[in-house]
Amino acid sequence: VSTSDRPTTEFQLIQNLKSRYSLDKVGDDCAVLPKGVTTDLLITSDMLIEDVDFRLSWSSPESIGHKALAVSLSDIAAMGGTALWGMVSVGIPERLWHEDFLEKFYQGWFSLAGEFNVELVGGDVSRSVDGFVVDSIVGGEVPRDRAILRSTAKPGDEIFVSGELGGAAAGLRMLEAGERSERSAGAVARLLTPRPQLNLANYLQSLHLVSSMIDISDGLSSELTHICNMSGVGANIFANAVPIQQEVTLLYGRDEALDLAINGGEDFELLFTAPRDSIESINNFPVTKIGEITDRSGLIVLVSPNECTPLKPKGFRHF
Amino acid sequence: VSTSDRPTTEFQLIQNLKSRYSLDKVGDDCAVLPKGVTTDLLITSDMLIEDVDFRLSWSSPESIGHKALAVSLSDIAAMGGTALWGMVSVGIPERLWHEDFLEKFYQGWFSLAGEFNVELVGGDVSRSVDGFVVDSIVGGEVPRDRAILRSTAKPGDEIFVSGELGGAAAGLRMLEAGERSERSAGAVARLLTPRPQLNLANYLQSLHLVSSMIDISDGLSSELTHICNMSGVGANIFANAVPIQQEVTLLYGRDEALDLAINGGEDFELLFTAPRDSIESINNFPVTKIGEITDRSGLIVLVSPNECTPLKPKGFRHF
Numbered sequence: 001v002s003t004s005d006r007p008t009t010e011f012q013l014i015q016n017l018k019s020r021y022s023l024d025k026v027g028d029d030c031a032v033l034p035k036g037v038t039t040d041l042l043i044t045s046d047m048l049i050e051d052v053d054f055r056l057s058w059s060s061p062e063s064i065g066h067k068a069l070a071v072s073l074s075d076i077a078a079m080g081g082t083a084l085w086g087m088v089s090v091g092i093p094e095r096l097w098h099e100d101f102l103e104k105f106y107q108g109w110f111s112l113a114g115e116f117n118v119e120l121v122g123g124d125v126s127r128s129v130d131g132f133v134v135d136s137i138v139g140g141e142v143p144r145d146r147a148i149l150r151s152t153a154k155p156g157d158e159i160f161v162s163g164e165l166g167g168a169a170a171g172l173r174m175l176e177a178g179e180r181s182e183r184s185a186g187a188v189a190r191l192l193t194p195r196p197q198l199n200l201a202n203y204l205q206s207l208h209l210v211s212s213m214i215d216i217s218d219g220l221s222s223e224l225t226h227i228c229n230m231s232g233v234g235a236n237i238f239a240n241a242v243p244i245q246q247e248v249t250l251l252y253g254r255d256e257a258l259d260l261a262i263n264g265g266e267d268f269e270l271l272f273t274a275p276r277d278s279i280e281s282i283n284n285f286p287v288t289k290i291g292e293i294t295d296r297s298g299l300i301v302l303v304s305p306n307e308c309t310p311l312k313p314k315g316f317r318h319f
Numbered sequence: 320v321s322t323s324d325r326p327t328t329e330f331q332l333i334q335n336l337k338s339r340y341s342l343d344k345v346g347d348d349c350a351v352l353p354k355g356v357t358t359d360l361l362i363t364s365d366m367l368i369e370d371v372d373f374r375l376s377w378s379s380p381e382s383i384g385h386k387a388l389a390v391s392l393s394d395i396a397a398m399g400g401t402a403l404w405g406m407v408s409v410g411i412p413e414r415l416w417h418e419d420f421l422e423k424f425y426q427g428w429f430s431l432a433g434e435f436n437v438e439l440v441g442g443d444v445s446r447s448v449d450g451f452v453v454d455s456i457v458g459g460e461v462p463r464d465r466a467i468l469r470s471t472a473k474p475g476d477e478i479f480v481s482g483e484l485g486g487a488a489a490g491l492r493m494l495e496a497g498e499r500s501e502r503s504a505g506a507v508a509r510l511l512t513p514r515p516q517l518n519l520a521n522y523l524q525s526l527h528l529v530s531s532m533i534d535i536s537d538g539l540s541s542e543l544t545h546i547c548n549m550s551g552v553g554a555n556i557f558a559n560a561v562p563i564q565q566e567v568t569l570l571y572g573r574d575e576a577l578d579l580a581i582n583g584g585e586d587f588e589l590l591f592t593a594p595r596d597s598i599e600s601i602n603n604f605p606v607t608k609i610g611e612i613t614d615r616s617g618l619i620v621l622v623s624p625n626e627c628t629p630l631k632p633k634g635f636r637h638f
Contacts, residue, residue, distance in 0.1 A: 036356070037355070043441065043458070048445075049448065124365050124454075126372065128452075129449070137362075
C-alpha cells in the first residue's frame with residue numbers, strides 16, 4: 001500500500017495536524033490519563049469513513065462493525081493495556097435507514113466486543129448527508145505508569161513483530177483488482193476483519209520486558225519510523241526474518257510479498273522492542289525477531305543477504 | 320424547531336437505536352463509569368455532520384469548533400460534572416484541505432476549552448469523501464455516585480430551567496429564512512455558539528439538592544418528557560413562567576416565542592428538579608422555577624391562564 005501514486009499532501013496534512021494538535025497524545029496510540037492510585041486510563045478514538053476506510057461493496061455491515069472496534073482495540077493493545085468499554089458514534093445516510101444495516105453493524109461490533117469483555121457504554125446516532133461514518137472510541141486501563149510508549153526503545157534492543165504481515169495489503173490489492181477468490185480469502189479477511197492482539201499485549205505487559213510498542217496500522221516501515229523518531233534511535237531490519245503471510249507469497253511472489261509485508265498497512269499486528277536476549281519465547285504467541293535497535297538516530301536499514309538499503313516510511317493506512 | 324414538517328422516521332429510527340443499544344448509558348447524557356474511590360468518570364460523544372448539524376455558509380470554522388465542544392461540555396454539565404479533557408476526531412473533505420479551515424476550527428475549540436480548563440488529549444484526522452464531520456468526545460468527573468441522573472425526579476419536586484429559551488430555535492428560523500440581521504444576532508449566536516452551563520452545574524452539584532437534571536438540546540418539551548418517562552412521574556409547566564429570550568418575543572410575538580421556547584432545541588440550558596422550597600435563589604445564576612413534578616406518570620400539562628393542555632415532546636435537535 002504505497003503512497004507513491006497518491007498526493008502526498010493528504011498524508012502530510014494529516015501528519016502535520018496530528019503532531020500540531022497532539023492528536024495522539026505524546027504521539028502514542030492512546031491518550032494516557034491518570035485514573036486512580038494503581039491504574040492509568042487509556043482512551044483512543046478512530047474515525048472510519050465510507051469510501052475512504054471501507055467500501056460497502058467489499059465489506060458486510062458486520063465486518064465494518066468488527067473493524068471499527070478492532071482498530072481501537074489494537075490501539076489499546078499497542079499500549080500494553082486492557083480494553084474495558086467502548087462507544088460508537090455513527091452518521092447514517094438515508095439510503096441505509098430502512099434496512100437492517102445498523103442491526104448487522106452492531107452485531108459485528110458486539111461479537112468482537114464479547115470476546116474481550118468490552119462493554120458498550122454510549123455513543124451518538126446522527127443522520128449523515130451521504131456516506132456512512134463511524135467514530136469508534138475505546139477506553140481501557142494499564143497499571144499506573146506502565147503504558148508501553150513508542151519513545152522508549154534503546155540501542156541494542158531487539159525488534160519483534162507478532163503474527164505475519166502483508167495479508168491486509170494483499171487483500172486490498174486483490175479487492176481493488178476485482179480478484180476476490182478462494183486464493184485471496186485469507187488476505188481479504190485480514191483486511192476486513194483484523195484481529196486485535198490484546199491477549200499478546202496482556203502477556204507482554206506481564207513480562208515487564210517490553211521497552212516500546214506500536215501497532216501496525218500504517219505499515220511496518222512507517223511504524224518503525226515512529227518508534228525510531230520518538231526514541232531517538234535507528235534500526236536494522238533483517239529482510240529474511242520478516243514473517244510474511246504465506247498466501248501473500250503465493251499470490252505475488254517473494255519480492256512483492258516482502259514489499260507488502262514491510263510497507264503495507266492494516267495488519268494490526270504488534271511491533272515491539274525488548275532488551276537483547278531478554279525474550280526467548282513468547283509462550284505460544286507467534287512472535288518473530290526481525291531486527292535490532294541501533295544508535296544511528298533516524299536511520300533504518302533493511303539488511304538483505306546481498307545489500308543494505310535505507311528503509312523509508314512508505315506505509316499508509318487507507319483503503 | 321418542530322418535527323411536523325420532516326419525516327418522523329428519522330427521529331424515531333434514531334431514538335429506537337439509541338434506546339436499543341443503550342447509546343446513552345441508562346438513558347443519560349453521559350456514560351458514568353467507576354474511576355476511583357472518590358470519583359466517577361463521565362464520558363460523552365457527539366457527532367456533528369456538515370449540512371445536518373451545521374452549514375458552512377452560516378457557521379465560521381471557529382464557531383463549529385466551539386459548538387462541537389460546547390455540545391459535549393453541556394452533556395457533562397447535565398450530569399453535574401466537571402469537564403477534564405477532550406478528543407476531537409474529524410473527517411475533512413479535499414475542498415477544505417488547503418485553507419486555514421482546520422486551524423480556525425481548532426482555534427474555536429481551544430478558545431472554549433481554555434475557559435473550562437479542558438485539555439485536548441487526542442483524536443483522529445481522516446479524509447472524508449464529501450462533508451466535514453466532527454466527533455467530539457469529552458471526559459469529566461463527578462464525586463462518586465453523585466452523577467445527577469434523569470431518572471430520579473420525585474412527585475412534589477419543583478422544576479427549574481437556567482437562562483432563557485427559544486433563542487437558538489429563533490436563530491435557526493432566521494437563518495433558514497435568510498434574515499440574518501442585527502435584530503437576530505443574539506438568537507443566531509445562541510444557535511451557533513451556545514454556552515455550556517458548567518459553572519451552574521458545579522454550583523448545583525455543591526448544593527446536594529438537585530434530584531434530576533438534563534440539558535436542553537432537543538427542546539424543553541422533549542427533555543422534560545425524558546425526565547418524566549425515566550422517573551415514572553408527570554409534570555405541570557406554567558406557561559407564563561417559561562423564560563423566553565427577549566429578542567425572540569420581539570421577532571415573533573409572544574405566542575410563537577413561547578412555542579419556540581418550549582419546543583425549540585439547541586439552547587443548551589439546564590433543566591432540573593429539586594424538592595419543594597429547597598431552592599430559594601441560585602446565587603447569581605439566572606434560574607427560573609417553571610413548574611412541578613406530579614405523580615401522574617407520563618402526563619405533562621402546560622398550564623396557561625385560560626387552559627390546560629397536554630404537552631407532547633416536539634423538540635428535535637438538528638442544526
